[in-house]
Amino acid sequence: MATLQAHNPGPNARPQPDAAAATVNPTADEGRATPPPGRGFPWRSLRRYVPLVLLAVFFVFPFLFMVVGAFKPDDRVLADGAGWKAFVPFGASLDNFTDAFSRAEFGRLFLNSVLITTCIVLGGLVVNSLAGYALARMRFRGRKILLGMVVTLAIIPFQAIAIPLLFMMARIEWLDTYRVQIIPFLANPFFIYLFYSFFLGIPRELEEAARVDGAGPVTIFTRVIVPIARPVYATVAILSFLFSWGELLWPVLVTRGSTVRPLSQGMAVFQTQPPIQWGDIMAFATMTTLPILILFLVFQRAFVQGVSRTGLKG
Structure with a gap:
């Protein structure tokens, strides 16, 4: 009886609310509190x-x-x-463009720039990638000292060593040639450090697996490392092209005639030749800028990917 009375409410007892009705619906509240997407100004x-x-x-x-x-x-x-x-x-x-070709020998200057820039970019990719891989993977005496020298050289401006380098080139009689505009720029400490930083992020297990299969150092580098490092190769290629294509100080110091003169120096000479015609100068500058824009638009995705993976900051 006591048990029945405990479970049987009296006539004056208040009705208890249903537990399901008393439970708060968090989904409904969140829906009312959060404005629907698209409402409000961004x-x-x-x-x-x-x-x-x-x-x-x-x-x-x-x-x-x-x-x-x-x-x-x-x-x-x-x-x-x-x-x-x-x-x-x-x-x-199109008169300004035809005048730029005839008055400034634009075709010859353009071919000189293409030759010099192509040699620097392709040769630099080989030299700088091999140096960066050696610093990242090989262990030898003086490695840390060499890496510190690369970082130090990367922050020294070229203008600080231009005159001593000019004296060296004059001593070996390289002035007014193509090689004086190419060979000193094949090895770049900044690009070496970019390759070094990228190669550090590649797992060593990939190289160990290739070494177990009988691959040598050259095969590992060309078959395993290079395909993975395509983004950094694209980044270095574009940056090297930009630096080489627009270089002005060094051609002014080492070239004397128009035979091996690049576009940058050719434009500096052209805009001072009388009669000064600004339409021709604008046409010359436009034709000089177009290859850079085309290169960047074609390799934009690879460039952005390489910058993000190497940690390069602007």
């Missing part, structure tokens, strides 16, 4: 992208002025430079 994205767009416009304007001026008559390049007309190609023609 202020966070706006604050992020507006400065980037303004910075992009700031850098694009000079390039756009150069390209438009390359198609304008010479008398309108500077006359329209103070307003919006500078970015509209009034009276567009």
Whole structure:
């Protein structure tokens, strides 16, 4: 009886709420508290992208002025430079490009730059990758000292060693040749360190497995390491191309005539030759810049991947 009375509520007892009804539905509350997607203005994205767009416009304007001026008559390049007309190609023609080819020997200068840059890029990929791999994988006496010297040389500007290097090239009678513009730039301490940093991140187990299968050091490097390191190869190739294509100080010091003169020095000479025609100068600069843009657009994905994996910061 006591048990029945305990479980049998009296007539005056208040009804207890259902446990299921009393349970709070967290999903429903979260749905009411969180606004549906698409509602509200994306202020966070706006604050992020507006400065980037303004910075992009700031850098694009000079390039756009150069390209438009390359198609304008010479008398309108500077006359329209103070307003919006500078970015509209009034009276567009290809006369400036033909004048640049005839007056500045653009074809010869372009071939010189292609030859010099190609040799530096291809030779530098071989030399710098082998040096970086040796520092990352091989153990020999003086390795840490050599690595410290590479890092030290990477932060020394080229202008600091240009004059001593010029005296050395004059001593061995290399001035006014192609090799004086190629050989001193094959080994680059900055690129060696990039390869070194990338090779450190490759697991050693891959090389050990290839060594168990009977592969030698050359086979391991060419068949195992190089395919994995394609991103850093692309990054070094693009950076090396940029440095070599736009180099001006060293060609001015070591070249005397127009036979081995590259585009950068050719443009510096061309813009001082009378009569000074700004339309021709803009056309010359446009044709000099196009190979860099094409190279970067073609290898953009590999370049970004290589920069992210090597830890290179801008």
